[in-house]
Each structure stands twice: as structure tokens, then as C-alpha cells.
Amino acid sequence: MTATTSTTVREFRLPDLGEGLTESEIVQWHVAEGDTVELNQIIADVETAKAVVELPSPYAGVVVRLHEPAGTTVDVGAPIVSFAVAGEYDGGVPAAGEHGPAVRAVLPGPSVADEVPAKREPNLVGYGAAIEKGGRPQRRHRVLPPSTPAMAPAGxxxxxxxxxxxxxxPAAVAPAPSGRxxxxxxxxxxxxxxxxxxxxxxxxxxxxxxxxxxxxxxxxxxxxxxxxxxxxxxxxxxxxxxQASSPDPRQAAHPAAGQTRIPIRGVRKHTAAAMVASAFTAPHVTEFLTIDVTPTIDLLAELKQTRAFEGIRVTPLTIVAKAVCIALQRNPSLNSSWDEATQEIVQYADVNLGIAAATPRGLLVPHIRAAQSLALADLARSLTALTETARAGKTSPADLSGGTITITNIGVFGIDAGTPILNPGEAAILAVGAVRRMPWEYQDAVALRSVLTLSLSFDHRLVDGEQGSRFLADVGTILRNPAMALTMV
CATH class of the missing domain: 4.10.320.10 (E3-binding domain)
Structure with missing residues (x-):
């Protein structure tokens, strides 16, 4: 194959998608070797631990090589695709293996090894890992005390x-000014x-x-x-x-009859790690409150007949979300996080309200930022857009990070109560149970009422029992009688 003009081969490395994650899975390639692509054309779908992201091309040119097939998990900073740019290319594809020598043999001009960028090259989804000459990331260093013998551990x-x-x-390492x-x-x-x-x-x-x-x-x-x-x-x-519990790879390749093996990756892998970390780091306390929410159900029926809410989907979750925002103004300790590094409690002015959403990819928790500033109608619109986007798999990584408190609506599955596990870094999570019509004491008599159970889990390092109880009571007060919200703002 020949190149008609000077051509430079550019290597595109998997960028950091803004989540601080170390790896991502290539779900699907939208291009093949030899294809001509335009700048910002979507070339692949990449799944992080939280979301599926469309990866745009940082170059206009010809795809020389796809370094990894679809379904492969790739470390951030590893090369995933090479492009021939800044000139015409005849569409030939170099042989498999290290593409550098092959490209240099057939393409004039500098190779990728000769044109390693000194700085990170921006793209639409973030910045790739800094690339150094030789293609090897810079190692981090740590300081060791001087003349300290290597201590062999026990055993x-x-x-x-x-x-x-x-x-x-290493002997070649020079001592630091401190003598270390x-x-x-x-x-x-x-x-x-x-x-x-x-x-x-x-x-x-x-x-x-x-x-x-x-x-x-x-x-x-x-x-x-x-x-x-x-x-x-x-x-x-x-x-x-x-090692003892892991199955033989041959057994994994040929599972026994009646077995289905599902790789643990993507959202499921992230959720498992996050829940284990949360359960064994934050001391959980869960409180329950069962209340008569008939006035809230009546309010929803009235709102649906109001012109201001025409075309807006208003549900019990909408009222619960508003009640949470109001109750947090009176109980700010639940809108906080524990900073282990500085040994400080960080309280947030804004309520970045997370809503747990069940999706085909697993459980996602996108957030409504500054939810406390939204009117009820705007909050309802945001909830509808948030859940629809999550179920369509279009939630961006930015909308999945930075939450301060979460609501999980287990009532949609017909569940009354539970003990939800905190999202790591958050002080509280509120589970909303199913609304059930059942006999209830009302005005000194037994009547058929709409009843709901709230389950609040909180981090006891951040939230005392009194603070958690007051918050839960405030939310319950609003749901019992929405007019009481006027006394809390």
C-alpha cells in the first residue's frame, strides 16, 4: 500500500471520562480498520462503571488499527485506536502487532513514536492520560526513610x-534534600x-x-x-x-447443565464494590415511619386538574422529593459527607438529590442538582427526565456523581419497607414504600386510608439519632399534611 501525501499516525488512548475510574469496557465499535472518520464522529460506545458513553474521534482521518476488540476491558491511558491524519491514505491496513514499525515502513512522514504529544490532548469526553516518550506512563514515587533496613514481615x-x-x-536513585x-x-x-x-x-x-x-x-x-x-x-x-473458590477456567468455558455464568463488570461490578465499601465503612442506622398519606394523595389528584401542572407527571415521589428538600433545611447534618483525609464533616449548601433508578444495565443513581431551588412543577419535570434518561441508558457520567442524599422508590415493586445501604460519601438514603389502602385510625374511628412506610438509613458518624429522627419526622409531617410545609420554610 502507498500513501499519496505526508501522513502522520496518531494513537488515541482511552481517556479519563471524568469519574476517576481506572478502566472501561469497549461495548461496540462504530468504525472498522480502513474507515474514514471525521472530527468528533462517534467511533465507539464505552461502558464505565456508571454509564455508557459515546466516544468521539479526536482526529479526522483514516482508522489504521483498532487495538482492542469489542467486549474488552481497557485501562485508562491504554491505546485503543490509531488514525492516519493530516494527509490522504489509501485505505490499507497494517499487519497485526506493534503498528509503529509497520506504519513507518509504508507511510512517509513522522510516526506516532516521533510525534508523542507533550501535553494531554482534549476531546469531548475528557482528557486522556499524559503520554510520555516510550509510551510508558510516569511512575509515582514515594519517600522512604534514610538508612532504614528492609524489614521482613512476620511469617x-x-x-x-x-x-x-x-x-x-534502586542504587541509582539520588537522595532527596531531606536525606531520604x-x-x-x-x-x-x-x-x-x-x-x-x-x-x-x-x-x-x-x-x-x-x-x-x-x-x-x-x-x-x-x-x-x-x-x-x-x-x-x-x-x-x-x-x-x-483460589479455592474460583472455578476452573475450563469449567467456566463449559458450565454445567442448568448454569448460566454472567461476567461481573460495568454497573454491576461498580455497585457491588460501592455497596461493600459503604456497608463496612459507614455505621448504618435505619429508622422506620409508617404514616397516613391520604392528604398527599388528595393533593396529587388536585394538582393533576390544575393548569399549571398540565402535561406534568406528578407522583407521590414528587411530593417526597420536595419534602426531603424542605426537611434538609431544618436538618442539614443529613446533607453532608465524612472527609476521612482531613477528619472533617463537610456540609453542603445545595441538595444534589439522587434518585435510584432500575435500568437494564443495573441500578443507577442520577442526581438533580440544587433540587432545593426548584419549584414543585420543575422538580416533577426533572424527575421525569431523569428516570427516562436513565432507563434509556443515556445518563452522562457527570449526572451520576456528586450526589449528597438519595431517595429509592421501592414502592414501585410493591415493597413496604427495607434497610437501604448508603451510597458511598452520602450521609443518608430514604426508601419510599408502597402506598396501600388499609384500615387506619382517623378522627377517633377506623377508616380506610392511604398508608405509606418510610425507611431512613443514615451514617451514625455524621448523624445522631435525634437528628435522623427529626428529619424523618419532618418528612412524615409534610406527607401527612402538605400544608405543614408552609411552617417549615
Missing amino acids: SAQVAVMAQIPSPV VLAERPRSTPPVRKLARDLGIPLDGLQGTGPGALITRADVLAALAGIEGSAGASSSAPSLPS
């Missing part, structure tokens, strides 16, 4: 691994670091086999296997529960 297996792994401080030396922090992902920490395997000195010398789970397990082999059967190396 013969851990002593063995310290003997096998080179010193974590800088040691490179090995590149790995948070799950791999946790695995190594649980097993007592120091990452310093391990040779990573992943992209850019990334230390992978397999590298840690290989180090563990080496310890066990050298220390013998009596080694005190900690066991890896996941």
Missing part, C-alpha cells in the same frame, strides 16, 4: 519473598494492590507483565507460588480464598 513465607525480591530502592531517598511506586491497579497487601507480597521489585510493565494479579499470584515452593509445605504464607 517464613513473607521472609522468603523479601529474600527473593530485589531491594525496592525516592523509590518508585510500582504501577498496578487498586484491586491488585489490595490482593498483594492481603497476601503480604511487597510489590516493590516485582516485574510487571501487563501493558507498560503494569503489575497484574497473575504476577502477584506467581510471586506467591514462588514463595510456597521455596518455603515448603509448612510455609505460613496466607492462603488465597479466591
Whole structure:
């Protein structure tokens, strides 16, 4: 194949989508190798732990190579597609493998290795990882105390691994002005670091086999296997529960009859990790309140006949959302978060109200920002738009972060009450149960009324029992008699 004019090959790396996540899955490619694309043309759908994002092309040119197939999980900063830009290209596709040499052999002009940008190149969904010469991300460093011997952890297996792994401080590293030396922090992902920490395997000195010398789970397990082999059967190396419980890969490829194996990734993976982190970090307290909401149901019927609410979908959830915003003005401790790093409680002026939405991709919690400033009609419109967008899979990552309190409407499933788990970083979550017609005490008699149960979970580090109870009572007061909201604002 030949190029008619000078052509530059540009490598597009998976950008940080603004969520602080380390990886994303390529759901679908909208282009193929050899296709001509325009600037900002959608080239792929990428699924993060929260949302599916359309990825626009940062260049106009020809797709030279798709580095990863659809269905692959890719680390942020890893190359995913290469383009031939700034000239005409005849549509040929280089052979598989490292595309740099192949491209240099057939295309005039500088190659991607010669034209590595010094700065991050912006695109419509965020900024890609900073690219350095050689294609390897800059390692972070940590400071080690001077003349501190490498302390072998307790246990013969851990002593063995310290003997096998080179010193974590390279001889070529110069001492810092403070008299301490800088040691490179090995590149790995948070799950791999946790695995190594649980097993007592120091990452310093391990040779990573992943992209850019990334230390992978397999590298840690290989180090563990080496310890066990050298220390013998009596080694005190900690066991890896996941190894014993993990199925044989051959069994996973050929599941037994009646089994269906579903990969844990995307929203499900994020939700599981977030719920585990929340459940074992924040001390949860859950309180329940069952109330007569007949006046609220009557109000909804009246609003639907009002011209100002014509065409607007108003539901009990709308009134609950407004009641929450009003109650938070009187109980601001529930609109806060715990800052572990600074040991501070952060209270927010705005109510970024999260609404848990069940979608085909799993549970999402998009937010209505500054919900306390919205009139009831505007709040109703926002709730409708939020749920429709979430169920269509079009919620943006920005709308899935920054929440301060959440409402989950379990009543739509016919559930009366529950013990909801907090979204990480939030002080409270309110579950709204089903509205049921049932006998209830009313004006010194038993009557058929509309009854609802509220379930409030809160972080006891941030919210005292009195504060949580007062908030729940305020919400209940408004739902019992919406006119009481006038006394709270």
C-alpha cells in the first residue's frame, strides 16, 4: 500500500471520562480498520462503571488499527485506536502487532513514536492520560526513610519473598534534600494492590507483565507460588480464598447443565464494590415511619386538574422529593459527607438529590442538582427526565456523581419497607414504600386510608439519632399534611 501525501499516525488512548475510574469496557465499535472518520464522529460506545458513553474521534482521518476488540476491558491511558491524519491514505491496513514499525515502513512522514504529544490532548469526553516518550506512563514515587533496613514481615513465607525480591530502592536513585531517598511506586491497579497487601507480597521489585510493565494479579499470584515452593509445605504464607473458590477456567468455558455464568463488570461490578465499601465503612442506622398519606394523595389528584401542572407527571415521589428538600433545611447534618483525609464533616449548601433508578444495565443513581431551588412543577419535570434518561441508558457520567442524599422508590415493586445501604460519601438514603389502602385510625374511628412506610438509613458518624429522627419526622409531617410545609420554610 502507498500513501499519496505526508501522513502522520496518531494513537488515541482511552481517556479519563471524568469519574476517576481506572478502566472501561469497549461495548461496540462504530468504525472498522480502513474507515474514514471525521472530527468528533462517534467511533465507539464505552461502558464505565456508571454509564455508557459515546466516544468521539479526536482526529479526522483514516482508522489504521483498532487495538482492542469489542467486549474488552481497557485501562485508562491504554491505546485503543490509531488514525492516519493530516494527509490522504489509501485505505490499507497494517499487519497485526506493534503498528509503529509497520506504519513507518509504508507511510512517509513522522510516526506516532516521533510525534508523542507533550501535553494531554482534549476531546469531548475528557482528557486522556499524559503520554510520555516510550509510551510508558510516569511512575509515582514515594519517600522512604534514610538508612532504614528492609524489614521482613512476620511469617517464613513473607521472609522468603523479601529474600527473593530485589531491594525496592534502586542504587541509582539520588537522595532527596531531606536525606531520604525516592523509590518508585510500582504501577498496578487498586484491586491488585489490595490482593498483594492481603497476601503480604511487597510489590516493590516485582516485574510487571501487563501493558507498560503494569503489575497484574497473575504476577502477584506467581510471586506467591514462588514463595510456597521455596518455603515448603509448612510455609505460613496466607492462603488465597479466591483460589479455592474460583472455578476452573475450563469449567467456566463449559458450565454445567442448568448454569448460566454472567461476567461481573460495568454497573454491576461498580455497585457491588460501592455497596461493600459503604456497608463496612459507614455505621448504618435505619429508622422506620409508617404514616397516613391520604392528604398527599388528595393533593396529587388536585394538582393533576390544575393548569399549571398540565402535561406534568406528578407522583407521590414528587411530593417526597420536595419534602426531603424542605426537611434538609431544618436538618442539614443529613446533607453532608465524612472527609476521612482531613477528619472533617463537610456540609453542603445545595441538595444534589439522587434518585435510584432500575435500568437494564443495573441500578443507577442520577442526581438533580440544587433540587432545593426548584419549584414543585420543575422538580416533577426533572424527575421525569431523569428516570427516562436513565432507563434509556443515556445518563452522562457527570449526572451520576456528586450526589449528597438519595431517595429509592421501592414502592414501585410493591415493597413496604427495607434497610437501604448508603451510597458511598452520602450521609443518608430514604426508601419510599408502597402506598396501600388499609384500615387506619382517623378522627377517633377506623377508616380506610392511604398508608405509606418510610425507611431512613443514615451514617451514625455524621448523624445522631435525634437528628435522623427529626428529619424523618419532618418528612412524615409534610406527607401527612402538605400544608405543614408552609411552617417549615
